[in-house]
Amino acid sequence: AQSVTQLGSHVSVSEGALVLLRCNYSSSVPPYLFWYVQYPNQGLQLLLKYTSAATLVKGINGFEAEFKKSETSFHLTKPSAHMSDAAEYFCAVSASADYKLSFGAGTTVTVRA
Amino acid sequence: EAGVTQFPSHSVIEKGQTVTLRCDPISGHDNLYWYRRVMGKEIKFLLHFVKESKQDESGMPNNRFLAERTGGTYSTLKVQPAELEDSGVYFCASSPIAGYPEAFFGQGTRLTVV
Numbered sequence: 001a002q003s004v005t006q007l008g009s010h011v012s013v014s015e016g017a018l019v020l021l022r023c024n025y026s027s028s029v030p031p032y033l034f035w036y037v038q039y040p041n042q043g044l045q046l047l048l049k050y051t052s053a054a055t056l057v058k059g060i061n062g063f064e065a066e067f068k069k070s071e072t073s074f075h076l077t078k079p080s081a082h083m084s085d086a087a088e089y090f091c092a093v094s095a096s097a098d099y100k101l102s103f104g105a106g107t108t109v110t111v112r113a
Numbered sequence: 114e115a116g117v118t119q120f121p122s123h124s125v126i127e128k129g130q131t132v133t134l135r136c137d138p139i140s141g142h143d144n145l146y147w148y149r150r151v152m153g154k155e156i157k158f159l160l161h162f163v164k165e166s167k168q169d170e171s172g173m174p175n176n177r178f179l180a181e182r183t184g185g186t187y188s189t190l191k192v193q194p195a196e197l198e199d200s201g202v203y204f205c206a207s208s209p210i211a212g213y214p215e216a217f218f219g220q221g222t223r224l225t226v227v
Contacts, residue, residue, distance in 0.1 A: 032214040043117075043220035044204060051214055090156065098168055099214050100146060103156040 002027040002095040006104035014112045019063075019078040021107050023091030026072060033074040034092040034101065035065055044090065050074060061085070086111045115139065117219035119205050125225045131193040134222045138187070138207030145188050146208075146216060147180060151201040159203075162188060163211070195226045 007022040025031060033050040048059025055067040061084075065076045074091060091104040118137040126132050138145050147159040159178070160170040164185035173180070177196070182188040192199055202223050206216035 034215075036218070043119075044206075044218035046215060046217075049215055092156075094214055098161050098163075099144070099208065099216065100158045100161055100169065101148070101156075101216065102158070103148075105155050 002031060002093045002102050004091050004093050004102055004104035006089075006091050006107050008107055009105060010108045010110070012110045012112060013081045015083055016080050019076075019081045019085060019109065021076040021089050021091075021109070023065075023074045023076065023104060024072055025074060025091070025093045027093055027095040029095045031093045031095040032099070033065075033067060034094070035059065035063070035074075035076050036090045036092060037087050038090070038106075039087045047076070047089070081109075081111050083111050083113065085109060117205055117207050117217050119203075119219035119222050121222060122220065123223045123225075125227060126195055128197055128226055129194045131191065132195055132224060134190045134192075134203050134224070136188045136190070136205030136207075136219060138205070139209075139217055142207035142209050142217075143185070143211070144208040144213070144216070145182060146206040147188070147190055148204040148206065149201050150204070150221075151198070154201075156204065159190075192224075195224075197226050200224055200226045 005024045035047040036044040048057045050067045058064045063078045088108045092101040120135045145162040150156040158172040161168045162182045179191045202221045204221045206218045208216045
């Protein structure tokens with residue numbers, strides 16, 4: 001079985017500041033890891049994914065995440081926040097043959113002007 | 114190419130009524146998943162279809178929920194009778210082939226049971 005813990009249900013950052021969203025996972029087998037974003041009144045959109053290739057993964061909109069096996073972490077970062085980054089972010093893990101996802105509780109990001 | 118489409122986007126029903134949610138996956142996607150997010154909780158897996166067959170329905174909460182996938186195309190999720198605790202956002206996702214790890218999500222159906 002796999003599970004995901006996202007530290008911090010709400011994060012507030014200033015425009016131009018670093019965005020750091022923390023995700024730790026547990027999995028009995030090598031996992032696939034994902035970050036999804038949900039903008040207001042929209043569905044889930046894939047930001048990036050780790051599928052056992054490079055440990056530093058670059059995604060859309062300037063986001064990236066680093067897979068650290070020793071720390072069982074997959075933290076999401078963006079060097080400079082933009083107002084349009086205000087959304088809810090979900091970390092997810094898949095470690096079964098049918099690729100069903102286990103999600104974290106989500107982190108809501110607000111960006112201050 | 115059209116994405117995953119879900120109908121309706123919102124539904125408000127009274128306790129005891131029946132509601133049917135529909136998901137149209139991306140054309141050609143064999144895998145179809147249903148997930149649910151109850152207010153304030155994590156997004157939880159409900160079930161997984163491969164074409165028209167239920168591969169895994171371990172996340173279905175109880176027998177008031179019935180999912181079908183006609184001919185391996187669109188899927189419906191019926192709740193009968195609906196209870197207050199069924200309120201939440203129901204997401205559908207699809208992926209093209211077995212062994213493809215990325216799923217594409219629809220915009221979700223917000224169900225409110227009053």
